[in-house]
Amino acid sequence: xxxxxxxxxxxxxxxxxxxxxxxxxxxxxxxxxxxxxxxxxxxxxxxxxxxxxxxxxxxxxxxxxxxxxxxxxxxxxxxxxxxxxxxxxxxxxxxxxxxxxxxxxxxxxxxxxxxxxxxxxxxxxxxxxxxxxxxxxxxxxxxxxxxxxxxxxxxxxxxxxxxxxxxxxxxxxxxxxxxxxxxxxxxxxxxxxxxxxxxxxxxxxxxxxxxxxxxxxxxxxxxxxxxxxxxxxxxxxxxxxxxxxxxxxxxxx
Amino acid sequence: xxxxxxxxxxxxxxxxxxxxxxxxxxxxxxxxxxxxxxxxxxxxxxxxxxxxxxxxxxxxxxxxxxxxxxxxxxxxxxxxxxxxxxxxxxxxxxxxxxxxxxxxxxxxxxxxxxxxxxxxxxxxxxxxxxxxxxxxxxxxxxxxxxxxxxxxxxxxxxxxxxxxxxxxxxxxxxxxxxxxxxxxxxxxxxxxxxxxxxxxxxxxxxxxxxxxxxxxxxxxxxxxxxxxxxxxxxxxxxxxxxxxxxxxxxxxx
DNA sequence: ATTGATCTGCTTGTCAGACAAGTTTTGCTA
DNA sequence: TAGCAAAACTTGTCTGACAAGCAGATCAAT
Numbered sequence: 001x002x003x004x005x006x007x008x009x010x011x012x013x014x015x016x017x018x019x020x021x022x023x024x025x026x027x028x029x030x031x032x033x034x035x036x037x038x039x040x041x042x043x044x045x046x047x048x049x050x051x052x053x054x055x056x057x058x059x060x061x062x063x064x065x066x067x068x069x070x071x072x073x074x075x076x077x078x079x080x081x082x083x084x085x086x087x088x089x090x091x092x093x094x095x096x097x098x099x100x101x102x103x104x105x106x107x108x109x110x111x112x113x114x115x116x117x118x119x120x121x122x123x124x125x126x127x128x129x130x131x132x133x134x135x136x137x138x139x140x141x142x143x144x145x146x147x148x149x150x151x152x153x154x155x156x157x158x159x160x161x162x163x164x165x166x167x168x169x170x171x172x173x174x175x176x177x178x179x180x181x182x183x184x185x186x187x188x189x190x191x192x193x194x195x196x197x198x199x200x201x202x203x204x205x206x207x208x209x210x211x212x213x214x215x216x217x218x219x220x221x222x223x224x225x226x227x228x229x230x231x232x233x234x235x236x237x238x239x240x241x242x243x244x245x246x247x248x249x250x251x252x253x
Numbered sequence: 254x255x256x257x258x259x260x261x262x263x264x265x266x267x268x269x270x271x272x273x274x275x276x277x278x279x280x281x282x283x284x285x286x287x288x289x290x291x292x293x294x295x296x297x298x299x300x301x302x303x304x305x306x307x308x309x310x311x312x313x314x315x316x317x318x319x320x321x322x323x324x325x326x327x328x329x330x331x332x333x334x335x336x337x338x339x340x341x342x343x344x345x346x347x348x349x350x351x352x353x354x355x356x357x358x359x360x361x362x363x364x365x366x367x368x369x370x371x372x373x374x375x376x377x378x379x380x381x382x383x384x385x386x387x388x389x390x391x392x393x394x395x396x397x398x399x400x401x402x403x404x405x406x407x408x409x410x411x412x413x414x415x416x417x418x419x420x421x422x423x424x425x426x427x428x429x430x431x432x433x434x435x436x437x438x439x440x441x442x443x444x445x446x447x448x449x450x451x452x453x454x455x456x457x458x459x460x461x462x463x464x465x466x467x468x469x470x471x472x473x474x475x476x477x478x479x480x481x482x483x484x485x486x487x488x489x490x491x492x493x494x495x496x497x498x499x500x501x502x503x504x505x506x
Numbered sequence: 507a508t509t510g511a512t513c514t515g516c517t518t519g520t521c522a523g524a525c526a527a528g529t530t531t532t533g534c535t536a
Numbered sequence: 537t538a539g540c541a542a543a544a545c546t547t548g549t550c551t552g553a554c555a556a557g558c559a560g561a562t563c564a565a566t
Contacts, residue, residue: 166354
């Protein structure tokens with residue numbers, strides 16, 4: 001059995017145990033398919049009760065690291081941890097580039113979603129977007145918080161693609177950036193004209209989607225994402241400009 | 254407290270309990286911020302022991318649905334379940350379109366990754382790709398299994414973007430389709446020329462990335478993804494062709 | 507000797523009761 | 537009424553027990 005090394009104090013014993021075992025698996029100390037030590041052994045090694053070990057394993061099962069069979073034991077999954085996608089372990093949160101990396105992923109997916117929405121949106125989808133836009137317009141004029149409406153607008157576009165997987169993913173990534181929308185919609189953002197600018201970008205996206213113009217929608221979304229990144233201080237110099245085709249330049253005002 | 258309705262038998266009591274509570278949260282029966290019933294209450298209502306309830310809650314904590322404070326209780330998280338992304342609950346697995354939806358998401362991300370890789374790849378990245386290509390070439394001529402090399406090739410491209418979040422996501426989505434690559438690399442796939450066709454597409458992607466031509470790389474990836482979808486019987490008629498700009502037509506052989 | 511069924515020990519799944527640690531409510535006092 | 541201390545409650549952990557299922561060992565029959 002691998003060595004036991006305490007991780008940074010999660011003050012919850014089961015958390016400690018599950019993180020430690022997770023580390024064993026991620027580090028390859030326990031290869032896919034191998035049997036974990038028995039619960040009794042683990043509880044003895046960690047110096048905790050079997051209940052704690054069981055809760056830890058319960059976590060690991062939920063995250064797809066292990067699967068257990070009554071009477072046989074618990075085994076490391078073939079592709080441990082890859083039944084779900086978590087940004088927390090995709091990037092090093094401490095790294096200064098982490099936000100930029102995630103934002104780039106969001107940029108890729110949202111520009112594509114805007115283009116798809118333009119060709120697939122229903123009347124009902126447009127109503128949803130219009131409603132969110134209205135709330136944002138109101139927030140701009142009243143200088144109030146529009147983060148929720150902002151979020152709703154992007155989700156409405158994702159929904160208009162008719163692809164539930166895409167919707168869910170955009171909702172997921174978007175929520176990671178909920179905090180990033182604050183500097184646009186707080187008092188300072190209003191004063192600096194950031195809210196107004198964002199609103200103009202949103203309006204342009206909506207017009208293109210309503211008109212069914214996929215190319216213009218992609219470009220409007222591209223501009224919005226780049227500007228949004230700029231507003232929270234992310235460097236976009238190395239982003240892929242390819243989604244914009246040359247002839248799109250003149251297709252937009 | 255909400256009504257208790259047994260879900261399809263997961264043969265594990267804690268699984269039943271966690272899925273039921275998860276459903277309460279997803280259906281909005283229990284809004285974010287509200288306190289769950291106490292463990293004692295839950296165990297009584299479900300007719301199970303407190304240990305089972307605790308294991309269920311342990312799962313829910315791992316998936317970001319609830320957070321608990323000793324002495325106070327367990328509370329529904331602000332954005333329940335959205336600290337991780339799972340395809341299983343993004344789409345209805347039973348739906349015939351589920352695979353198509355996920356593949357479309359993969360299409361969006363992989364085409365973008367190919368374009369990025371072209372402008373950011375290092376010598377080392379190219380070596381990785383070359384190595385995987387070689388193994389696939391070998392698999393084609395020997396009529397053996399090349400699914401692993403196929404997977405490695407795509408991961409190598411994702412790695413070349415230098416974006417760990419993107420890498421992780423492509424690895425995640427790609428693994429969901431591990432099975433989909435089998436019909437290309439099994440005996441029938443070799444006989445029907447599917448393996449050879451896929452290989453040609455891969456070679457073209459590599460050439461474009463090695464040449465640093467982002468536009469060509471995106472187009473080669475687009476063709477590969479569309480063909481791959483076609484090989485496993487997914488209808489791509491409504492996919493977004495926008496990533497391909499008009500002038501890319503002549504840029505390729 | 508090989509095969510087949512049985513048996514025994516081990517492992518996970520569940521239960522019950524207990525105490526420790528931390529939180530919330532209650533109720534008394536000043 | 538305000539402040540504070542005790543009591544009641546809730547989660548976290550421990551212990552011991554039994555049921556359900558599995559895997560290797562044992563043994564009988566061919």
